[in-house]
Amino acid sequence: MPATDFLRTRFMPHLWCPGCGHGTVLGALLRAVERMALDRSSVVMVSGIGCSSRIEGYVDFHTLHTLHGRALAFATGVKLARPELTILVPMGDGDALAIGGNHFIHAARRNIDLTAIIMNNLTYGMTGGQSSPMSGFGELATTAPYGNPDAPFDAVQLATGAGATFVARSTTYHVQELSRILEQAIRHKGFSVVEILSQCPTYYGRKNNKGEAVEMLKWYRDTTIPVSAAGDTDGKIRIGVFVDVDKPEYTASYAAMEAAAAQGQEGRGGR
């Protein structure tokens, strides 16, 4: 099935600005799903609120557009009720890591089999370019006119520390690698996190003199370095797969507990 068959073209044109990176993420994701030959009816996409989260409207899966920051909590309910379904959770950087930070670390702690996709454009695009917890010190935003006074999260370290068992970072410049990483993340049994640097030339780029989309993609090319590269990063951002380990997955552990509880009931003859 070609990747375009996973699109709901009825609801296009999409609402993203010219030059936005989110369409590139959508393309990379659908090519991963295409290679995996997933049945559309076995996939649920659960998103939050923001530019990124509107991605779910355009894909022909079961799609749930939820509340700002709460996508992982909704997704946890879907997954625990129907563990056999594949759950994709695209979120923005503010969505996942500011208002949704608590759900993010707890989904990681549980190691529940969800694929969290953080489309990090370093800003709140839908509301017009405010600073996000990923913007970085000194960056300009409509709510940081004198330069942002607070430091950003490192999403990879945060996810790793919280217990995610697959953690990766990529960019919309490295689109082939991005698609392969997304496939790995979906195949991984456990909580997987893929942080994707996705350009916002309209707000973040313009405020911070990063140029148009092409310049921003070149910026991703020139300021990143593979995780496997030896030595000092020279201030560059490492990309690639940081964590890929096997640990007990939440719904599998739940199933084992459920089986034990059911046997216990027989042993005691019920209540």
Added chain:
Amino acid sequence: MAKKTSADVRFLQGNEVCAEAAIYAGLRFFAGYPITPSTEIAERLSERLPKIGGRFIQMEDEIGSLCAVIGASLTGAKAMTATSGPGFSLMQEAVGFAVMAEIPCVIIDVQRGGPSTGLPTRAAQGDVMQARWGTHGDHAIIALTASNHQDLFRIVVDAFNFSEVFRSPVVLLLDEVIGHMREKVRVPAPGEIELTERLTTSVPRGVDYHPYFPREDGRLPMSDFGGVHRYNVTGLVHDMWGFPSDRPDVTNDLVHHLVNKIENRAEFLLRYREYHLDDADTVLVSYGSSARSALHIMENRRSVGMKIGLLELQTLWPFPEELVRHKCRGARCIIVVEMNMGQIVREVKAAVDNPQRVFLANRVDGTMITPNDIKNVMRIIEGKGV
């Protein structure tokens, strides 16, 4: 001697009744966060649900709990959460999502003293208006309550049934007294109370399914996530596909639908008890644990010849205006008994023909209102002093 089949009679806490009745109603998914005085509901379900193939999860907070419940409900599972005032406040954004996206779910709020952390272990009925208007925007809501454990069992099942019929969150407003009190309850036999199951679409695979296109009877058949129909669910204003729209006609139709589907069926949703209203010139109106004290003083005053009756409301929202107007017609004196500064009394005043005859007997010190408190209010109304 042949063994006699006996009724399943138990001595349970109100919170335990909630758990048992929810399972009776078909509960298969619970997500919650510990909070006094509701915690026993989560504790009991954490033990019970895994044994029957159900799912229990302790989430990281209350809004996450209701979000997980909504996610599970979309897969076809009957789902519930339980909390108290502060947790109910935190949940409100997700309540609105369930209203807007029309996802069946049940929310139990075992009320305690407030505002804020308030009195965690004490009784109050201060969340009546939070249940009605806690989430933002125009909407209707269903909220039920009960004053004794036998009624509570039935009301919990009603809550699940209503959530399915109306594709709506249903709030069960208990209070600390009902939640923690132990009382005899006869557990109904399977099938004794009729259960409303999820109405699923008959649209076959390959044919367009419109998740928000009502049938002639107003109900919206659902399709489980993971099933053959793939559709969109959103908290945005949406069209019959579930796809976002900001068209004025679509918006207007949706808001009217969300309100009218409940307000127009108030009679169907009506649950109440009445005692000696036929000849009553003094009518007590009460609900939840307050109704126990109201019932006590009514019986006491009846025994000395006073013409007094009690209207006990079990459906609080949509407020049963017609019932209250009808039952209070002819009463010289209407006393609303509740444990707050006056929430249902406002609705009663708005409903009756003579609002100047409506009085409030209340208590807000964390202590259950007593029959004597109500008697004192009656003496003041009669000009006798306390």
